[in-house]
Every structure is written in structure tokens, then in C-alpha cells.
Amino acid sequence: MISETATNGTGSVRTGPVSAADAFAPVETTAATPVDSSVPGDRLPLAALLVMALMGFILIATETMPAGLLPQIAAGLSTSEGTAGQLVSAYALGTVIATMPAVALTRGMRRKPVFIVGVLGFLVANIITAFSGEIALSLAARFLAGAFSGLIWGMLAGYARRITAPKYAGRALAIASIGTPIGLAVGTPLGSWLGTAFDWRLSFGTLAVLTLITALLAAALVPDAPGQAAASRVPLVRILHIPGVAVILAVIVAWMLAHNIVYTYISAYLRSGNLRLSVDVALVTFGVAALIGIGFTGAVIDRALRPLVLGSITLFLAAGVVFIIGHESVVAVLVAIVLWGLAFGGAAAQLQTAISMASGENADVANSMLGVAFNVAIFAAGVIGAVVIGNFDGVTLPVVMSGLALTALAVAFVGRRTAFPTKP
Incomplete structure (x- = not known):
């Protein structure tokens, strides 16, 4: 794996960990994306990228789902629509608060275990949301979902690039990102229809099943990749x-x-x-x-x-x-x-x-x-x-x-x- 090389402002080159005294100094980087040696260099790891895209679809659908089901959720939890609407805010708050610390703490770890743990944590949050009868528990579950979503989104781009040959890096990101527009185009309207025609809990239950399938596919199809080397952090x-x-x-x-x-x-x-x-x-x-x-x-x-x-x-x-x-x-x-x-x-x-x-x-x-x-x-x-x-x-x-x-x-x-x- 190629480590980062940085200039120290005087023209000389240095590598290795950054001291506490340099923590707030400007830095310039020139780095190549590390590629795991087990990944073929002449083709895209399409199956793995599509699994990432599926997870992106689930993240987007989960984030936006309550907006189309506020009356049903409010009735089911015996609360007002305004309070039910905070399920969206709680998710966003979890993402904002947890994302950077979670990614910073895990950036040196192997990518596949971190990804699967993130998916399983997200699965637990959706299961709690589907079965919760209390608004406080539902809000906590949505905060948890947002936190795991932030971890997954934070690592997804780097992971997709690490398992792909550098010449295909941009295309790999485009494939891994395709779940976002599909989630907006299909996931949110479909979830709203399910919740309106049947029960709002069915919408979150369906997302939980899809998340479990994604975890199994990730375990089988997504290659591992190294975390970031300590010397380059x-x-x-x-x-x-x-x-x-x-x-x-x-x-x-x-x-x-x-x-x-x-x-x-x-x-x-x-x-x-x-x-x-x-x-x-x-x-x-x-x-x-x-x-x-x-x-x-x-x-x-x-x-x-x-x-x-x-x-x-x-x-x-x-x-x-x-x-x-x-x-x-x-x-x-x-x-x-x-x-x-x-x-x-x-x-x-x-x-x-x-x-x-x-x-x-x-x-x-x-x-x-x-x-x-x-x-x-x-x-x-x-x-x-x-x-x-x-x-x-x-x-x-x-x-x-x-x-x-x-x-x-x-x-x-x-x-x-x-x-x-x-x-x-």
C-alpha cells in the first residue's frame, strides 16, 4: 500500500505520523488510492459495488421513509404528527454527531469487518423501529440508525476505491452511489405505499429484511481491504x-x-x-x-x-x-x-x-x-x-x-x- 507523502512548507518531504504540535497546521497531500492485492486490476469488482449500492438504497429509503408516513406513524405511536416528524430529525442528528468520530476511530481497521458491523447495527435499529410502541424508543432507534448510517456512508467511498483498480476509481464510485437516486425514485414512494395500504411497521420491517440480505451478500461477495496505515493518518x-x-x-x-x-x-x-x-x-x-x-x-x-x-x-x-x-x-x-x-x-x-x-x-x-x-x-x-x-x-x-x-x-x-x- 502506498503511504501518504506530505510537504512541510519548506519544500522538504516528510512521512510518518503527525505530531500534536502540528495538529492545526496546513497540510498538502499527494497520495495514491491503496488497492488490495487480491483485487483484479483489469476489471471492476461489480458484484461488490452493487452490494454497496444496495446498502445505499436502504440508507436513503430509511432516512426519508417517515416523511411519507407521518399520519400513520403518529397514530401508531399515539403522538402528534409534529412529534412523529422528529424521527427524521433524530436520524439526521445521529449522523451529524456520530459520523466523524466513528470513522476516525475505525479508519485503521480492515474494511470488511467494519462495513458488516455497520450494516448489522443498522439492521438492529430498523428492527427496533418496526416493533417499537413508544415514541421515545423509536427516536432513540432512529438516532442509532443515523449513527450507523454515518459510519457506512463515511467509509463507502474509500472502500469502493480501495477494492478497485485506480483507473476505474471514479466509475466504481458512480456504481456504488447508484442506490441513492434509486432510493429516492423507488424506495420512498414504495415504502409510503406499503405503509398506507397495509401498516407503517411493514415498511420498516421490509427495510430490515433487505438489510439482513445485504449483510449476507456483503459477507459473501465484498472483498476485504486494508485500513489506513498509521503513518499516513x-x-x-x-x-x-x-x-x-x-x-x-x-x-x-x-x-x-x-x-x-x-x-x-x-x-x-x-x-x-x-x-x-x-x-x-x-x-x-x-x-x-x-x-x-x-x-x-x-x-x-x-x-x-x-x-x-x-x-x-x-x-x-x-x-x-x-x-x-x-x-x-x-x-x-x-x-x-x-x-x-x-x-x-x-x-x-x-x-x-x-x-x-x-x-x-x-x-x-x-x-x-x-x-x-x-x-x-x-x-x-x-x-x-x-x-x-x-x-x-x-x-x-x-x-x-x-x-x-x-x-x-x-x-x-x-x-x-x-x-x-x-x-x-
Whole structure:
């Protein structure tokens, strides 16, 4: 495995552990992604990557499931819809609090055992949620699910790259990330239908069964990989000083906030134009377009990451403009949704690839920061979106979306040297 090499600011090269005195100093890294010697160098470990994608699907479906079942969950737990809605907040809080410490503590361990423990912990949390009769226990289970989700998301990108030959690293991330748009397109609507037609507990029970299947598939199909060597580990705080990492995180917050403000409150936007377009149709259309977007991302990400990121954000911005101008036309709104999905589908793979390249062998911890940034954006979108629709018309949502997208585009554009380099 190739260890990290860092410059000390004077031009000389040093390797090995970083002293406590250097904990807050800037650091530059140049590292190659370690590849386990048991992995063939000329092909993708497709089965293993698809298992990771399945886990991503389950994570996304679990995170968003309560939003479509609030009346049923509230009735089942004898509480209000507002309190039941905190199941989403508890999950996000667990992710924000636990992700970085969990990834930092486990980054030196073999990857497969950590992954399987994370999946099994997530399984326990979903089983508790499915059978709990008390809102306090349900909230605790959702916090636990969020914590294990953060561990899995934090290590997933680095793990996918470690079991893949470097020339396929970007494509591997695109495949491992495909569960996200599928979860949004299929998982959330399917779970809502199951909970509405039968019982909300069945939705979480189904997710628990899928999680168990994923654990078994992971044990059988996913190869192991080494953890990060002690000599190459950078202290947690110093990772923010690695050139490019802070810029990428800023793009993530702005772009994800822009996305989630509209995605979370899409029903309010559709009502603002009196459109005969259901939320289910809108979300499925978005999901299908997102699948196409991630397919395109996988095809070109290893050759043209910077143009891909800038092009995706620009297309996302165009979707926001069409949302504003055509908010009273079903055709225009559908066009905007397609543009939105195409632009956003590959966002996770693009940003994970960028932060993994920038952080080198510290990709696991950097990706845990990415996961925290995502969940901070989700939490903030819920609050900001509620304020917007409480004081303005729903068409204001894409106005905010467009402003944030423009901010993300500007930050990504100026990060041409380290965050989104012109040349890899």
C-alpha cells in the first residue's frame, strides 16, 4: 500500500505520523488510492459495488421513509404528527454527531469487518423501529440508525476505491452511489405505499429484511481491504486544512441545501401553480432522470471531473430558472424536473470523487465530513423551507434554490487548483 507523502512548507518531504504540535497546521497531500492485492486490476469488482449500492438504497429509503408516513406513524405511536416528524430529525442528528468520530476511530481497521458491523447495527435499529410502541424508543432507534448510517456512508467511498483498480476509481464510485437516486425514485414512494395500504411497521420491517440480505451478500461477495496505515493518518482537525477539502465541503452545503429545499417541499411548489401533477409522479420523474444522470457521470467522471461538476451545477441552475418561469405550466415543470434529476443524479459520486482525490489516504475521514455536510444541509433545508413557505408563495422555493446553486457554481469555479482541478 502506498503511504501518504506530505510537504512541510519548506519544500522538504516528510512521512510518518503527525505530531500534536502540528495538529492545526496546513497540510498538502499527494497520495495514491491503496488497492488490495487480491483485487483484479483489469476489471471492476461489480458484484461488490452493487452490494454497496444496495446498502445505499436502504440508507436513503430509511432516512426519508417517515416523511411519507407521518399520519400513520403518529397514530401508531399515539403522538402528534409534529412529534412523529422528529424521527427524521433524530436520524439526521445521529449522523451529524456520530459520523466523524466513528470513522476516525475505525479508519485503521480492515474494511470488511467494519462495513458488516455497520450494516448489522443498522439492521438492529430498523428492527427496533418496526416493533417499537413508544415514541421515545423509536427516536432513540432512529438516532442509532443515523449513527450507523454515518459510519457506512463515511467509509463507502474509500472502500469502493480501495477494492478497485485506480483507473476505474471514479466509475466504481458512480456504481456504488447508484442506490441513492434509486432510493429516492423507488424506495420512498414504495415504502409510503406499503405503509398506507397495509401498516407503517411493514415498511420498516421490509427495510430490515433487505438489510439482513445485504449483510449476507456483503459477507459473501465484498472483498476485504486494508485500513489506513498509521503513518499516513492526519489528525481530524487537520483534514479541513488539506487543500481543496474546505472548498468541496462549501460546494456540498450550498448545492445540497438548494436541492433539499425544493425536494422536501415539492408539494408546496406544485400547489403554488395549481398544477395537476402529483408529488408521486414528480418524484418518480426526478428519480428516473437522476438514474440517467448517474449513468452519464459514471461514463465520464474518470476523464473530466471538473467539466462534469461545473456542467451539472449549471444544469441544476437552469432547472431552477425553468421552475420559476414556468411554474404554472405542467410541461415546463416536468422539463425542469428532468433537468433537475439529470444534474443532481451524479452529484454524490462527483463530490465523493473530488474529496477522495483531494484528501488522498485520508478519504474515509474526509468522506465522513461530506456525510455530515449533507445532513446539515438536509436539516437546514427543513428549517429554511418551512420559513419560506410559511411567509411566501411556494414559487419562492426555486428562487432560493437558484441563488444557492449560483453560489455553489461560483465556489466550484474558483476551486480550479485543488478542489476541482483542471488536470487530475
